[in-house]
Amino acid sequence: MSETVLLLGSGSREHTLAWKLVQSHKVNKIYVAPGNGGIHTLGSKVQTVDIKNVDKVVEWCLQNKPQLVVVGPEDPLERGVVDKLSEKGIRCFGPNRAAAQIESNKSFAKDFMKVHDIPTARYQNFKDANEAKNFIKSANFKALVVKASGLAAGKGVIVAANVEEACNAVDSILVNKSFGTAGDVVVVEELLEGDEVSVLALTDGTHFKTLLPSQDHKRAYEN
Template identity: 45%
Template sequence: MTCAAYSIRGPLMLAARRSSDVFASSKSCNGKSSVSYPVIQWWSSNCSSFTMRHVASHHHLIVKASATWHSKASATDAATASDERITVLVIGGGGREHALCYALNRSPSCAAVLCAPGNAGIAQSGDATCISDLDISSSDDVISFCRKREVGMVVVGPEAPLVAGLVNDLVKVGIPTFGPSSEAAALEGSKDFMKKLCDKYNIPTAKYRTFTDAVEAKKYVKNEGAPIVVKADGLAAGKGVVVAMTLDEAFEAIDSMLVEGSFGSAGSLVIIEEFLEGEEASFFALVDGTNALPLESAQDHKRVGDGDVGPNTGGMGAYSPAPIVTDELKRTVMESIIIPTVKGMSTEGCKFVGVLYAGLMIEKKSGLPKLIEYNVRFGDPECQVSYPSPVSSIHFCRGTNKKFHKIDFKNKI
């Protein structure tokens, strides 16, 4: 099945980042210094040149890095790199990280898989060695550990280390790492940042206003009416969104965030957003900073209670693919949402490299997708339903001279 790689210009590249030419860009993004990173894996702009199988849907996208890599390396170097076996460190301790470890552990290119902090399930399964005492909030500790254990690549699972800049710090000292920089991770770290990007680059999203004052926020809500959505600007473990069906529920959410500080600094700015009626879906794409490759879709069960009742959570369960995301809809999502985002981030000096995870609402009245939110990493629990198959192994690949060696996925998209 042909799967187009959407190219803004040139062939698609994707990989763990390396230190070579790290500071290729000094442009600023939202007032922050931003850098662009080289990538290891080149993807052909025509996916029909290879078989897309999903051992774990996006798991095969994780690519091989080597200390001698450079974009002008020889074909011989590439062949040698493809035979190397490396130690991979997975950052995180949830079901997503277990799914990553599961797939990585079955790759012939992996000598060992480590997971920090990991969890009891990972340890019991033998899919990785858990490093429970490694402080993943300390870049210095992670760097020291990687050097001591000769880690060949780091894969960052959760959003918090990405937003905090772990990738920046690891790449700066030459440790290949999969994930976006902290500047690019603002797509998830700040809903206000994401919304402003949508405004600037005409990306379809819900109408909104941002507030720091509870009184003004309530005035706006009263004028707009219910149902309406109240969101904390920052990271809140998937719990910072309240779909208020009444004005009282909206007022309560506003007070909780802006007056009571229930989410700390993450809730010091709130986004009041129009309620969109339709069906939600998650959409994943691989991005190299300039181009994007669509992956699989998924849907999760957000509400805490059986029967889709109760407050939103980070996800109580999931299934993939999402039936509502047809091939035609995938093209629409890529052309109206993903590619404008990638291009916009590049223009802003915040090139995004990694997995871009779009939370979508397929509107009932139009049948068209609107962007609800962005995540900048593998989904959890979506990662678990995308990657269960033990049939294939991950192929860590190293591309040179704009050539691509081999990446296999199971479950064609």
């Protein structure tokens, strides 16, 4: 069976997903919305389409009837694209809005880990800048990681070198609103030093499969 797939996103992650989908004999056509210039190099199976908001995605799917929608970025997941497509009977690869909070809401994710005894760095969530700064100054651990709780295009985490820098980060996020509403809540977290490894798992809600571990060097080169 040859399937038509709609892939949402425009970054290198979506380019990689499209590259892999092209290799499948089960996939006949891949539409990427909105895509990027490099995706055109993947061959005739791939075509970009200019749809960017959730309602337009649903409308396009009802008209073009893809057999699968693959969601790359976090933003449409947070906006409930999987929920809306699933209501129309359209299959999706990606979590619904409630499950996506693990990625889109850092304070939710930290509280979830605490409730379920999943090891995580010590932390506190704050809406008040003065309370957050007092915590940074008085904590009995290095409370030097300051995070905007919401989605901030990968820029919402500040690993401070000292207490003053951490307090400045709190003011930037909570007072000056440098990340807009994504910074309505900040997570002040313990600084853990050592190698960072990411291990991703895919699940259908019952079964799961882990992928190979990978490493992200956030401070390399241009930081």
